[in-house]
Amino acid sequence: DAGVTQSPTHLIKTRGQQVTLRCSPKSGHDTVSWYQQALGQGPQFIFQYYEEEERQRGNFPDRFSGHQFPNYSSELNVNALLLGDSALYLCASSFVRGVTGELFFGEGSRLTVL
């Protein structure tokens, strides 16, 4: 049973560029959430997708956008990258009727913005 998979694992971009990160949820899960974890900080909630729609959103600017596909996989897009966007981006999947708070995280995509 594959867990949550994310790609790419590492990437380097320059300021102003755009990036797309991808996530495949754990088998049987239908909800995907994205978190940003800066060095030395806890994960910060970006947004959550269910039934191909954004259900909840954290305090992140519109430069951060996402999408969920019919197979429940998801993408996170960040436009006009800033140095401060350098972080580990974590995808977490869950089942809408599952145990509250039981999220399964992928290994993350480590983004460096130069």
Added chain:
Amino acid sequence: RKEVEQDPGPFNVPEGATVAFNCTYSNSASQSFFWYRQDCRKEPKLLMSVYSSGNEDGRFTAQLNRASQYISLLIRDSKLSDSATYLCAVTTGFQKLVFGTGTRLLVSP
């Protein structure tokens, strides 16, 4: 004030020691509470849920005090493999977790 606050540590303890972490949360509407473990440069993994009645899983005991809005984690008989960052998390919406900054634990021989 941060929504979830933790002492970042690090907590340096010898093997076999008992160590306790606390976490406070500010949103009284928070519904569910958790401890996650995160190894260096890895993803967080659910360690245990936290209930008002307290719950225990082997060497780990978690407690919730809703009146004082804090959560605790007790680790008994620390092992070298317990070295990690322990993240406190609360839910404020459906499957939406708010994390603390994490408390780093270093267990030494």
